[in-house]
Amino acid sequence: MTNKYKYFIANWKMFGNIKSTKSINKVIKLKKFKKFNKAKIIYCPPYTLLEGFVKKLKKSKIDVGAQNCHHHNLNGPFTGSISSSMVKDIGCKYVILGHSENRSGGETNKIINKKIHVSLSNKLNVIFCIGENINDKKKNDTKRILTNQILQGLKNIKNIKNIIFAYEPVWSIGTGIIPVNSELIKNILFVKKLLKIKFNSKNTKILYGGSVNPKNISELSKINEIDGFLIGGASQNVNKFIDIIKKTYN
Numbered sequence: 001m002t003n004k005y006k007y008f009i010a011n012w013k014m015f016g017n018i019k020s021t022k023s024i025n026k027v028i029k030l031k032k033f034k035k036f037n038k039a040k041i042i043y044c045p046p047y048t049l050l051e052g053f054v055k056k057l058k059k060s061k062i063d064v065g066a067q068n069c070h071h072h073n074l075n076g077p078f079t080g081s082i083s084s085s086m087v088k089d090i091g092c093k094y095v096i097l098g099h100s101e102n103r104s105g106g107e108t109n110k111i112i113n114k115k116i117h118v119s120l121s122n123k124l125n126v127i128f129c130i131g132e133n134i135n136d137k138k139k140n141d142t143k144r145i146l147t148n149q150i151l152q153g154l155k156n157i158k159n160i161k162n163i164i165f166a167y168e169p170v171w172s173i174g175t176g177i178i179p180v181n182s183e184l185i186k187n188i189l190f191v192k193k194l195l196k197i198k199f200n201s202k203n204t205k206i207l208y209g210g211s212v213n214p215k216n217i218s219e220l221s222k223i224n225e226i227d228g229f230l231i232g233g234a235s236q237n238v239n240k241f242i243d244i245i246k247k248t249y250n
């Protein structure tokens with residue numbers, strides 16, 4: 001339970017079709033209740049649904065983001081890719097970058113850094129994902145990995161006010177396993193401290209992502225240091241997504 005301002009970012013990944021756009025009606029309705037004033041909801045559907053979501057959510061207080069973009073600034077001969085200016089042009093306010101599912105496909109910190117630069121220059125807010133994998137965790141290497149991801153990903157970026165961080169331990173994504181509260185708090189505080197030292201940031205938002213669901217949300221929402229959640233699987237089911245928001249404020 002909380003009365004804090006929290007983010008609920010729905011990462012639909014490669015799921016959803018035109019028909020599933022209808023499911024967000026329930027969330028639009030929910031957002032009208034005063035009780036959920038402090039719930040900042042952002043939908044990140046696949047590219048094919050972005051335009052439909054932007055139109056549908058226009059009069060609501062819910063924003064839309066893309067799940068990725070190309071690292072080149074403007075248009076170019078990059079078959080199958082979408083630029084950050086296109087994401088902006090269609091009416092999105094956010095873009096998720098550095099997700100582990102893209103890192104594991106070969107996206108390096110250097111490429112992520114370029115993506116962050118072009119996205120910020122196109123006036124998008126960046127949802128920057130970081131997190132250690134299971135081997136890093138076993139080797140007690142989490143802090144070093146997080147430091148590298150942050151410092152290399154944010155190279156030559158002076159101002160991080162338009163960046164939201166999503167701490168997503170790779171071993172928690174889609175597995176149903178979440179870190180124990182003490183471990184989560186320790187890593188979130190480590191990131192906050194690093195950002196404060198390196199970027200002089202004060203109010204940087206840090207979300208947690210990885211198997212957030214209606215069963216574990218009551219426990220997770222007790223953690224004051226977490227500014228919200230990046231939700232994959234559970235966000236694709238509108239009732240589960242609503243349950244997560246309700247349980248956070250109940």
Ligand code: PGA
Pocket residue numbers: 011168172173174175209210211212230231232233234
């Ligand atoms: P999950 O995904 O909630 O299905 O674990 C989270 C994410 O990948 O952002």
